[in-house]
Amino acid sequence: MSGPVLYLDGVSVVFDGFRALNALSLTIDAGELRAIIGPNGAGKTTMMDVITGKTRPTAGTVRFHEHDLTKLDEATIANLGIGRKFQKPTVFDALTVFENLELALKAPRGPIACLRWVLSGESRRRIEATLDEIGLTARAHDRAGLLSHGQRQWLEIGMLLMQDPELLLVDEPVAGMTDQETEHTAALLVRIAGRRSVVVVEHDLEFVRALGSKVTVLCEGAMLSEGSIDHVQNDPKVIDVYLGR
Numbered sequence: 676m677s678g679p680v681l682y683l684d685g686v687s688v689v690f691d692g693f694r695a696l697n698a699l700s701l702t703i704d705a706g707e708l709r710a711i712i713g714p715n716g717a718g719k720t721t722m723m724d725v726i727t728g729k730t731r732p733t734a735g736t737v738r739f740h741e742h743d744l745t746k747l748d749e750a751t752i753a754n755l756g757i758g759r760k761f762q763k764p765t766v767f768d769a770l771t772v773f774e775n776l777e778l779a780l781k782a783p784r785g786p787i788a789c790l791r792w793v794l795s796g797e798s799r800r801r802i803e804a805t806l807d808e809i810g811l812t813a814r815a816h817d818r819a820g821l822l823s824h825g826q827r828q829w830l831e832i833g834m835l836l837m838q839d840p841e842l843l844l845v846d847e848p849v850a851g852m853t854d855q856e857t858e859h860t861a862a863l864l865v866r867i868a869g870r871r872s873v874v875v876v877e878h879d880l881e882f883v884r885a886l887g888s889k890v891t892v893l894c895e896g897a898m899l900s901e902g903s904i905d906h907v908q909n910d911p912k913v914i915d916v917y918l919g920r
């Protein structure tokens with residue numbers, strides 16, 4: 676896959692005179708994995724909110740393919756194929772891992788998909804493929820409430836994958852995870868990118884290094900630096916405002 680999927684140009688968000696985003700420009704290619712880092716208040720969450728339609732930019736262009744996202748509501752944007760994973764998982768504890776994935780598949784994108792719904796062999800195969808992808812095949816019939824913190828996060832990523840998003844936004848996925856879970860999460864995100872674009876906001880730089888992806892550093896609502904993790908970690912501007920603190 677190649678070419679941009681997501682295009683932000685000159686995006687500003689002003690809250691009561693405060694510039695949370697300041698002429699931010701960013702392009703995400705098809706199949707790209709991108710890490711976004713930056714100090715507290717840099718505008719990372721606001722950027723995700725603008726992409727998903729939760730916050731309207733004060734100025735600038737936000738496009739997903741040919742769609743102008745600044746004109747669309749959150750549900751329409753989700754239906755276009757943009758999934759977002761928040762920090763707090765929203766899995767159903769009383770249901771099994773398999774049932775959670777089944778439920779995610781049952782939340783169809785449109786009325787035609789809804790009418791066609793049955794747990795067909797194909798749907799079952801998709802659930803099984805997702806279980807394999809998130810590494811939870813052995814836990815398929817355990818209640819989600821029995822999973823570890825990390826496993827719950829992977830299940831939620833799996834639930835988003837059932838909706839087959841073309842762009843997945845992931846907010847601080849490894850907060851509170853063990854080192855082993857963090858490594859597993861990096862491998863999972865590397866695996867799922869390629870077939871879709873994945874944008875990860877994260878504070879943990881060792882995790883970002885494990886992703887091996889291009890990194891964008893935000894500061895005061897604008898892009899401060901962009902490139903490999905080594906490039907941004909050695910960029911004096913980044914050291915000055917972020918890593919050197």
Ligand SMILES: Nc1ncnc2c1ncn2[C@@H]1O[C@H](COP(=O)(O)OP(=O)(O)OP(=O)(O)O)[C@@H](O)[C@H]1O
Nearest residue numbers: 690693694695713714715716717718719720721722
């Ligand atoms: N609804 C709002 N009203 C007013 N100010 C806001 C609003 N949302 C965010 N802000 C401000 O905008 C700035 C950017 O916030 P944002 O949450 O996007 O940063 P962040 O990079 O995600 O930070 P963190 O790493 O702490 O999550 C912050 O100073 C925040 O206080």
